[in-house]
Amino acid sequence: MGSAHYARPVTASAPPLDLADPAVAADPYPSFARARAVAPVQWHEGLGLWLAFTHAGSDAVLRDRRLGRIWRDKEPAERFESFNLVHRNAILEMEPPDHTRLRRLISAAFARGHVERLRPWVEDLAAALVDDLVERSGGTTPVDVLSGMAEELPVAVIAELLGVPDTDRHLLRPWSNAIVKMYEYGRTTAIEESAERAAAEFVAYLRELAAARRRAPGEDLLSHLVAVRDSEGDRLTEDELVTTCILLLNAGHEATVNVSGNGLLALLEHPDQLRRLRDDPGLLPTAIEELMRFDSPLQLFERTATEDVEIGGCTVARGQKIAALLGSANRDPAVFADPETLDVGRTDNRHISFGAGVHFCIGAPLARVELQASFGALLHRASRIELARPARRRPEFVIRGLADLPVVLTA
Ligand code: HEM
Numbered sequence: 001m002g003s004a005h006y007a008r009p010v011t012a013s014a015p016p017l018d019l020a021d022p023a024v025a026a027d028p029y030p031s032f033a034r035a036r037a038v039a040p041v042q043w044h045e046g047l048g049l050w051l052a053f054t055h056a057g058s059d060a061v062l063r064d065r066r067l068g069r070i071w072r073d074k075e076p077a078e079r080f081e082s083f084n085l086v087h088r089n090a091i092l093e094m095e096p097p098d099h100t101r102l103r104r105l106i107s108a109a110f111a112r113g114h115v116e117r118l119r120p121w122v123e124d125l126a127a128a129l130v131d132d133l134v135e136r137s138g139g140t141t142p143v144d145v146l147s148g149m150a151e152e153l154p155v156a157v158i159a160e161l162l163g164v165p166d167t168d169r170h171l172l173r174p175w176s177n178a179i180v181k182m183y184e185y186g187r188t189t190a191i192e193e194s195a196e197r198a199a200a201e202f203v204a205y206l207r208e209l210a211a212a213r214r215r216a217p218g219e220d221l222l223s224h225l226v227a228v229r230d231s232e233g234d235r236l237t238e239d240e241l242v243t244t245c246i247l248l249l250n251a252g253h254e255a256t257v258n259v260s261g262n263g264l265l266a267l268l269e270h271p272d273q274l275r276r277l278r279d280d281p282g283l284l285p286t287a288i289e290e291l292m293r294f295d296s297p298l299q300l301f302e303r304t305a306t307e308d309v310e311i312g313g314c315t316v317a318r319g320q321k322i323a324a325l326l327g328s329a330n331r332d333p334a335v336f337a338d339p340e341t342l343d344v345g346r347t348d349n350r351h352i353s354f355g356a357g358v359h360f361c362i363g364a365p366l367a368r369v370e371l372q373a374s375f376g377a378l379l380h381r382a383s384r385i386e387l388a389r390p391a392r393r394r395p396e397f398v399i400r401g402l403a404d405l406p407v408v409l410t411a
Pocket of ligand 1: 062069091092093103158247248251252253255256259297298301352353354355356358359360361362363364366367
């Protein structure tokens with residue numbers, strides 16, 4: 001990779017993102033700002049791919065049809081049989097026409113009122129979780145909002161939507177957590193083995209659950225997907241059915257958990273904005289979008305060039321990878337006024353935390369229902385929320401979130 005590819009040379013004083021640096025994982029935004037000032041797109045030698053730092057660059061990465069999500073089985077294939085299966089058949093990894101076919105089927109299942117049907121249920125659940133936390137805290141004892149609400153709510157919601165029995169719900173998060181660790185850089189063999197084991201167990205579990213719904217259909221999304229599979233057999237394969245459920249279960253909570261955690265922490269660190277939101281609850285919808293912009297839970301998505309593509313003044317050669325850096329794009333001063341400022345009333349907010357283009361998040365309406373319910377419940381049912389001690393961040397870069405968020409809540 002020659003330096004001729006750079007729009008401007010990347011100098012030693014402006015090193016590209018060092019993902020192994022704990023300070024970068026803790027707060028990547030200063031590095032993003034420095035990188036954006038150097039060039040919109042830069043080659044990252046360590047990762048062996050291009051990085052798009054600007055909004056225009058990241059948006060183009062996600063929308064340009066010559067840049068594809070092309071799944072290549074992880075080798076050795078026998079060691080990653082189940083992990084490969086759940087990716088080879090996942091809508092997220094597909095390109096048209098398979099992507100279009102699957103997206104239409106899943107969107108149709110979602111459009112059957114499943115999300116709106118759940119709204120009151122989600123609001124009741126959020127209220128119950130917050131009340132429990134407030135009672136346990138009693139204005140003095142630290143409680144962890146992350147495990148007590150941020151993690152509980154989205155898992156329960158997506159499980160309810162799909163029709164996973166209550167008694168099995170505790171299985172979902174450990175499986176999902178083990179699988180998504182594979183998307184981070186610097187994986188160990190232990191991480192790979194645990195991801196493969198989780199994928200195998202998850203696939204076996206869903207094959208059985210799909211068979212049970214086939215015998216006795218319910219009103220849930222899984223029953224509808226099974227019906228699609230059976231009535232129009234060649235339009236959704238059995239593997240696609242199982243994989244879609246796994247993707248919905250994983251994507252359905254991994255990011256939402258972290259918007260709750262990152263978002264609440266941002267509000268606690270900006271008490272003027274928390275007060276503003278309390279004083280004007282009508283700001284909740286714009287506040288949710290702003291929290292998603294300010295500290296995006298998903299930081300990086302890769303694409304592969306199917307032909308040479310010019311982007312941000314660089315040529316991404318056929319076969320090379322380029323990644324959109326969503327958190328960096330969301331702080332681009334070319335698109336956002338005062339991008340480093342948290343403004344819960346921000347209206348012109350073109351954040352790309354839900355992606356862009358054909359893979360734009362299918363679950364965005366559901367995520368918004370969940371986030372409005374949980375932040376709404378916290379603000380209405382706890383008159384005071386205070387950080388008990390500094391929250392701990394997880395070290396991963398791609399899925400950005402907290403390990404805990406200890407707060408004291410007062411009724
Ligand atoms: C705040 C929470 C969420 C965020 C930030 C988020 C973000 C994203 C992003 C950035 C993408 C695009 C990835 C790419 O272009 O490669 C995506 C796709 C997707 N999301 Fe979400 N998501 C969230 C919640 C959800 C929920 C609740 C569900 C399920 C109910 C869901 C299901 C999906 C699916 C199925 C796709 C793949 C769509 C496709 O490939 O066409 N997401 N999400």
